[in-house]
Amino acid sequence: MSDSRSAELFERAKVSIPGGVNSPVRAFRAVGGSPVFIASAAGATLTCADGTRYTDYIGSWGPMILGHAHPAVVAAITEAAAKGTSFGAPTEGEVLLAEKVKSLYPSIEMLRCTSSGTEATMAAIRVARGFTGRSTVVKFEGCYHGHADFLLVKAGSGAATFGVPDSAGVPEGSARNTMTAAFNDVPGLEALFAAHGSDIAAVIVEPVVGNMGCVPPDAGFLEAILALCTKHGAVSIFDEVMTGCRLSSGGYQGRVGLTPDMTCLGKIVGGGMPLAVYGGKRAIMEQVAPVGPVYQAGTLSGNPVAVAAALTTLARLDAALYTHLEALGAQLEGGLNSALAEAGVEGCVQRVGSMITLFFTKGPVRHWGHASSSNTKQFAVFHQQMLSRGEYWPPSQYEAAFLSGAHTEALVAQTVKHAHEALRVVATSS
Ligand SMILES: *Cc1c(COP(=O)(O)O)cnc(C)c1O
Numbered sequence: 001m002s003d004s005r006s007a008e009l010f011e012r013a014k015v016s017i018p019g020g021v022n023s024p025v026r027a028f029r030a031v032g033g034s035p036v037f038i039a040s041a042a043g044a045t046l047t048c049a050d051g052t053r054y055t056d057y058i059g060s061w062g063p064m065i066l067g068h069a070h071p072a073v074v075a076a077i078t079e080a081a082a083k084g085t086s087f088g089a090p091t092e093g094e095v096l097l098a099e100k101v102k103s104l105y106p107s108i109e110m111l112r113c114t115s116s117g118t119e120a121t122m123a124a125i126r127v128a129r130g131f132t133g134r135s136t137v138v139k140f141e142g143c144y145h146g147h148a149d150f151l152l153v154k155a156g157s158g159a160a161t162f163g164v165p166d167s168a169g170v171p172e173g174s175a176r177n178t179m180t181a182a183f184n185d186v187p188g189l190e191a192l193f194a195a196h197g198s199d200i201a202a203v204i205v206e207p208v209v210g211n212m213g214c215v216p217p218d219a220g221f222l223e224a225i226l227a228l229c230t231k232h233g234a235v236s237i238f239d240e241v242m243t244g245c246r247l248s249s250g251g252y253q254g255r256v257g258l259t260p261d262m263t264c265l266g267k268i269v270g271g272g273m274p275l276a277v278y279g280g281k282r283a284i285m286e287q288v289a290p291v292g293p294v295y296q297a298g299t300l301s302g303n304p305v306a307v308a309a310a311l312t313t314l315a316r317l318d319a320a321l322y323t324h325l326e327a328l329g330a331q332l333e334g335g336l337n338s339a340l341a342e343a344g345v346e347g348c349v350q351r352v353g354s355m356i357t358l359f360f361t362k363g364p365v366r367h368w369g370h371a372s373s374s375n376t377k378q379f380a381v382f383h384q385q386m387l388s389r390g391e392y393w394p395p396s397q398y399e400a401a402f403l404s405g406a407h408t409e410a411l412v413a414q415t416v417k418h419a420h421e422a423l424r425v426v427a428t429s430s
Pocket residue numbers: 115116117118119121144145146147206210211239240241242266267276
């Protein structure tokens with residue numbers, strides 16, 4: 001469905017880059033198409049290699065909450081770059097960023113910057129293991145926490161989309177200390193703690209899952225995780241790489257008033273640059289070298305250009321932005337629901353704030369076992385139909401779509417109109 005210039009670039013890319021892409025889900029394999037190559041972006045609009053324009057509902061998979069090429073962010077990046085792009089020595093900006101993150105996330109008393117969410121979760125778990133002297137990590141089926149060996153177990157979206165729930169190249173030993181439970185299954189987690197409580201170093205969770213599509217926690221589920229961790233001396237880790245600064249400026253924890261032991265941030269916190277954060281209680285973070293015995297490092301960690309983008313983005317996460325996102329989210333949710341009803345297609349729309357998924361299965365979807373029963377053939381038709389109408393929707397059933405501050409009521413209305421048309425095609429194709 002992509003243009004000829006993108007098709008030509010994709011053919012060349014496949015010769016030199018596995019699958020032609022630098023991250024698997026960009027390849028559009030799950031929806032049977034070939035990817036659109038992007039030339040530029042501004043606000044809510046992507047412009048592809050041949051000049052075709054799309055309304056963007058991916059936002060670089062989450063970071064672009066202010067919209068693309070926000071003038072203030074571009075200015076901050078330009079100004080920082082002119083002063084030098086990396087020093088390998090501390091800067092004032094890093095101190096300002098640490099203080100800003102702490103002010104937004106009261107659960108974070110100390111933090112470290114990394115260059116990706118993968119590094120942040122990997123480091124958080126190493127620190128939790130160092131702090132507790134235990135090995136076992138509990139994660140939930142369908143949650144994705146980056147591509148570290150021991151976390152690539154039942155890891156949702158990318159992995160699920162490509163039918164590689166457990167990646168090749170991960171030694172058995174790496175996954176041996178990872179246990180999985182079903183999301184929203186409190187009795188399951190209680191049983192796991194009853195049997196293995198004294199071995200569990202940490203429980204890591206996406207507080208609202210984005211990586212099996214948008215799946216919110218049931219009332220009491222996250223509270224149960226925190227309580228079980230406290231009771232058994234394990235470290236609770238909220239992986240808010242996706243939800244952080246999206247569901248409120250203080251993440252989902254800020255929205256609902258929960259206090260995990262540790263938190264991982266990424267995507268938005270880096271303002272569209274490679275920057276992520278892990279942090280938490282002071283006693284836990286004081287395990288990190290050079291203060292403590294847990295080693296973690298990074299040549300480009302706290303990079304000055306990334307820090308400038310981060311500070312400028314975080315300064316703009318005000319109440320007006322989240323009010324705007326909530327209104328647009330409600331408009332899109334209502335519109336997709338009415339389009340499903342009109343077309344007579346079975347599906348459900350799940351949304352928290354500006355994260356939204358249209359599942360092609362009867363809802364509500366509460367865990368991976370249910371999400372994975374979605375009709376991905378129907379999703380592929382929907383995706384192709386939307387793309388051909390200029391709507392750049394995530395190319396997988398198991399990814400959340402995102403709104404940004406640059407989206408408008410008029411753009412969303414147009415998207416809803418296109419969704420009506422696309423779902424009518426889905427209805428006749430199945
Ligand atoms: C994207 C994501 C990660 C990984 O972040 P990268 O920057 O891609 O390494 C980890 N956890 C969650 C919840 C994510 O959405």
